[in-house]
Amino acid sequence: MYEMKAVVGTSQIDKDGLLKTSSIFDLMQDCSFFQLDSEEELTKYFNENNVSMFLVSRQVDIYKLPKYSDKVIVRTYVYECNEAYGYRNTVIYDENYNELVICYAIGGFVDLSNGNLIRVPSDFIKKIKFDEKQEMNYLPRKIKVDNDGLKEVDRFKVKKYFIDDNNHVNNARYIDMAIDYVEDNYKRIRIEYRVPAALGDTIVVKKAVIDDKVLLKFDSEDNKTYAILEFSYSL
Template sequence: MYEIKDRVCASRTGSNGTMKLTGAMDILQDCSLLWLESEPSFRGFLVGNNLGMFVLSRQVDIIRLPVCGEKITVKTSVFACRSFFGYRNTVLYGENGLPCLLSWSLGAFVNLDTGRMVRLPQSEIDKVTIDEKIDMEYLDKKIILPDMPGQRMDAVTVKRNDIDIYHHMNNVKYVEAALELLPENFVINRLRIEYKRPAKLGDLLYPQMIKAPSANWYVLLLDSQDNPYVIMEFS
């Protein structure tokens, strides 16, 4: 278990006085990467072999978004690690010590030169601290789309500010693009994301939106040939 403490400041706060969902996801992501500080041997193995940890899917359950000025704690832990993949919980707690956001994610170990997934040796997996899964509903990593047509929206260009340390569009930036398309009064209780392939600087993302009979919204960010970069479900 690794944790960081922070406060909800103005730059992460929306016009309603609560933390932006993207701000909350930023700190979930930051805590997950900083977790490597608690695993120096594993970090050394990744750096020495030029490997990175890429998120393949994420589920975020929103209980509430903390308010501006509130002290928060974010805790992250790995609950399974199997050859190519790692499974992680990350939770954001409010000042009262109760959870505000619950999440689990699936990540892959990737060679940063080739972009290919790499199987970790069991000797390295055995060094990683494994904690128990938190109590939450775990939905499948794969998002099943409703069989109905979607609405196409104007293309979004990947900008310099969207690029992260891996020279790809940062994971949260896909969510940011999708939120601009959702109805302003839509209340999000759960977000699921399936990352298909990374977008790079200058790429054009073609959004397609589907409103299901369940009232869930699906947002796909596609290339010009309708191949997905990412699929998101908002409920």
């Protein structure tokens, strides 16, 4: 388990003074990478084999948003792993360890030389430290999509400020893109990451509203899918 503490600052809040959704993702992402860096055996294997982990999917359940100047605690840990994927929980608490936001995420092992998903040795898996799985409603990694029900609502070019040090769109930036196409006060976000979008790519935004959910599909102009996002207004 890895834990970090933070104070909600002005750069992290929305128009209502509450922690922005993309800032939730930033906090979780930072904590997760600090945890990976703290695992010496993991870091050693990654460096020696030119391997990393890329996010495949994330489910975030929002119970309460902290406001400006609130103290928060972020905890993350791996609860399961196989030769292809690692599974982690990340939880944001208030300063009294009341749960504010709960997440489970799946990451795939990737060969950095070609970007392909790989399988790691079982002996390596035995060296990973596991913690107890968080209690939450675990929905499937894959999001069901009815392409016939989707309607194109926008398209735009990927800008420099979306790009991270992997030279593609950072996972949290898809949230920044998405919030323009949904109403506020959603309670759950699911994201399935497909093909990484790079600088200059055109993202075609397709949308469908199904019951209390909004589905967004970010495609390329030739119909490759970058990401699928589902916003739910109840848990």
